[in-house]
Amino acid sequence: MARVLVVITPAEGHVNPSLGLITELVKLGEDVVYVCVEEYRSRIEQTGAKVMTYPFAEDAFSHEPTLKPLAYRHPYQFLHMVTCGIIPRMIPEVLRLIEHETFDYLIYDSLMGWGGQILAEKLGIPSVCTIASFASVEPASIENGEVINTRELYEAIMNKAKEIATTYKVSLPAVEEMMAHNAQLNIVYTSRYFQPRAEELHDRFLFTGSSIIPREDAPEFPFYLLRERHTKTVYISMGTILNKNLEFYKLCFDALKDQPVNVVLSSGKYTDITSIEGMIPDNFIVRPYVAQIEILQHADVFVTHAGMNSVSEALYFDVPLVMIPMTSDQPFVAGRVKELGAGIVLDQHHLNAIQLQEAIMETLHNPIYKEQAHLIGKSLKEAGGCTFAATAIMQQFAKV
Known part of the structure; x- marks a missing residue:
């Protein structure tokens, strides 16, 4: 039995995919210590792992300037968020918690970037990187994206990186390597078919498909209403970070209020919808939080921001998508779904109720989208799945 340290960025789309893998490792006898934030304690404990928590502001990715996602126009913008936002908040807390602990190997989240390798180097142990989006085929390049003030971004990144390297007495990578997947094994929660340019990735990348695990703490939902009202159901969720746009919700009301469909809208745990509650149409069910895996098994179309975790869960259940990408990797993910014919992409900046209605109705009634979603x-x-991933990790790292 090996002792395993797991460190995942405290965000739904990164914690949730890890839970199935950790469950399987615990079943196989590994002693797993999962370091995260208190918000995720109950669902992590369901895996059988021990939980250690550190302070991290709730909803930080929505309101803290350095962490708040942008419509990234250049790789350095994303790297700045990781190096100047995530690493300084997470790494000191993790090292403080495990100061007197020893481990045999590390599992870390790719969103931590260089932070995962800092932990591995400090602890002197091998590492596994879990990738909740597509794997990067090539390092970030200064030529990618629009021309912006890259010099200022570069200097901010490198100044912070030098400070971190000095503080923790670790090696300083080149800027192009700070988000590279340099672990001994990289678990990618998608398939080779869905991953763009998969043939260019080396054999340290293991494609294991969507990580699907039932949520024991999922809130109750009146599924019987979906059977009583209409034959088709549209599910709408803009994730847990970009879900406070009440104008978008009003757009959804206008687009679907007169359509013969059930609409389930997840408005977000931190979203105050008091001002629009009187506008909710009769065919809508609005909840602050919906157990996504459960509702997707009843949905015919998913309107989404195209976060990788949401997209993967939908496609796992053969649900086609209407995607309104906003930030981070969402445009890339949405583009891949569109390329494979499983959904429609809409422009958030030029969107009205008629366009949204037409996209949803097209996806509902044209069988090609369902067929292509089924293929993915x-x-x-x-x-x-997670059994395959856990077995691969055990073969490479487990103690005899």
């Missing part, structure tokens, strides 16, 4: 879903199911 089939590849995700056949990839091997």
Whole structure:
């Protein structure tokens, strides 16, 4: 039995995919210590792992300037968020918690970037990187994206990186390597079919498909209403970070209020919808939080921001998508879904109720979208899942 340290960025789309893998490792006898924030304690404890928590402001990715996602126009903007936002907040807290602990290997989240390798170097142990989006085929390049003030970003990144390297007495990577997948094993929660340019990735990348695990703490939902009202159901969720746009919710009301469909809208735990409650149409069910895996098994179309975790869960259940990407990797993910024919992409900046209605109705009634979603879903199911991932980790790292 090996002792395993797990450190995942405290965000729904990164914690949730890790839970199935950790459950399987615990079943196989590994002693797992999962370091995260108190908000996720209950669902992590359901895996059988021990939980250690550190302070991290709730909803920090929505309101803290350095962490708040942008419509990234250049890789340095994303790297700045990781190096100047995530690493300084997470790494000191993790090292403080495990100061007197020893581990045999580390599992860390790719969103931590260089932070994962800092922990591995400090502890002197091998590492596994879990990738909740597509794997990067090549290092970030200064030529990618629009021309912005890259010099200022570069200087801010490197100044902070030098400070971190000095503080923790670790090696300083080149800027191009700070987000590289340099772990001994990289678990990618998608399939080779869905991953762009998968043939260019080396054999340290393991494609395991969507990580699907039932949530024991999922809130109750009146599924019987979906059977009593209409035959088709539209599910709308803009994730847990970009879900406070009440004007968008009003747009959804206008687009679907007269349509013969059930609409389930997840408005967000931190979103105050008091001002629009009187506008909610009769065919809508609005909840602050919906157990997504459960509702997707009843949905016919998913309107989403195209976060990778949401997209993967939808496609696993063969649900086609209407995507309104906003930030981070969302445009890239949405583009891949569109390329494979499983959904429609809309522009958030030029969107009205008629366009949204037409996209949803097209996706609902044109069978090609469902067929293509099924093809991707089939590849995700056949990839091997968390059991495959856990077995691979055990073969490489477990103690005899």
